[in-house]
């Protein structure tokens with residue numbers, strides 16, 4: 149496998165193109181996630197999730213923000229659907245809140261929860277917008293966490309039960325499904341670094357969680373195939389485009405690539421865990437959580453692979469003595485997101501940066517799409533998240549977010565370049581439709597193409613949103 153790949157661009161090296169056309173069947177839309185926008189966390193029988201608990205814990209989220217109100221999307225569904233129609237979205241990717249469907253993570257269905265997503269799906273279809281449903285975007289029912297969460301194998305079995313309820317309720321109208329969103333974050337930030345819910349800092353737990361998330365994915369794919377035979381089924385992974393800082397960084401690149409990328413792609417797409425990952429983490433865990441038959445369950449044919457991309461990652465070997473940088477873009481809460489990689493140091497990269505401190509690198513997206521395409525022949529790809537946080541303000545009723553538009557232009561150009569080189573890319577969903585609860589950063593970071601005033605809940609389409617609308621209308625990158 150090629151881990152590092154240099155991309156030499158012959159023209160438009162800054163990726164600031166316009167006029168590039170996308171095929172008529174290329175789907176352009178936007179994405180959100182339940183906990184980040186819905187609010188109404190105690191309404192209509194919803195149970196508590198690990199993010200309710202985590203965000204209510206002092207010191208865990210910037211400003212003590214929680215998702216209790218968020219964008220109040222739960223109560224503003226119709227208006228938000230109209231907003232999507234105004235932007236001309238061809239698809240809308242949303243996630244379903246497990247604790248709305250099963251308040252304690254198992255047992256009977258909470259009909260009010262189903263009804264909400266049913267209304268959402270009907271509203272999308274009525275407006276000609278294709279629904280793309282994600283089953284899990286991090287809001288595990290707290291009751292399941294109390295029993296061990298993703299470190300407990302039982303959680304994967306519960307997830308299959310939940311998937312069945314959702315598929316039975318929405319499968320007649322939803323054709324495109326994603327099992328998990330960014331399971332790397334759930335496992336390694338949730339149980340390793342502790343920067344995400346449930347906030348545990350235990351490398352062995354993170355690796356067990358990783359496996360049980362993989363297992364949950366495989367079980368859910370089987371359920372979806374059975375209940376919704378016409379379903380297009382995928383998983384969404386947040387890939388790390390790992391670059392070496394110098395010639396001596398090869399081992400550091402390999403280790404982080406194994407933990408961040410191949411820990412999921414290898415079992416899901418190729419049927420087995422990478423031997424080097426098992427070796428690297430041998431001092432952390434004995435991998436006894438992998439039971440006979442698990443790999444066969446995890447390794448399910450997929451209809452496409454969902455790709456989330458924001459920036460690149462730079463690493464080098466750490467000498468074990470000098471103060472160690474931790475510039476991997478994830479707030480470190482005491483633990484490590486990288487069990488078994490104590491010899492690796494993350495290096496701050498060249499700018500420009502977004503307000504997350506993430507470097508802007510459209511060439512990384514092109515490189516990633518080329519790599520995934522080469523490693524998975526015949527598997528279509530879709531960008532299920534890409535976007536940027538910047539500091540926005542409304543002035544004279546307008547949000548002039550040139551930096552976000554520029555970011556999107558450059559990444560759409562990168563995607564187009566990859567397609568020109570033969571990558572079978574089917575669609576591109578911008579993160580995010582609305583400003584929202586950005587996890588550990590609370591409401592201090594804005595990713596939306598629509599501005600949300602959190603005091604009044606007023607929505608204002610940003611200039612970047614108008615740009616996306618023109619992009620969709622023309623199916624070509626606008627001026």
Ligand code: IFM
Pocket residue numbers: 181184330456533579586587595
């Ligand atoms: O907001 C998140 C989203 O929930 C998952 N992918 C990355 C986004 C930006 O951090």
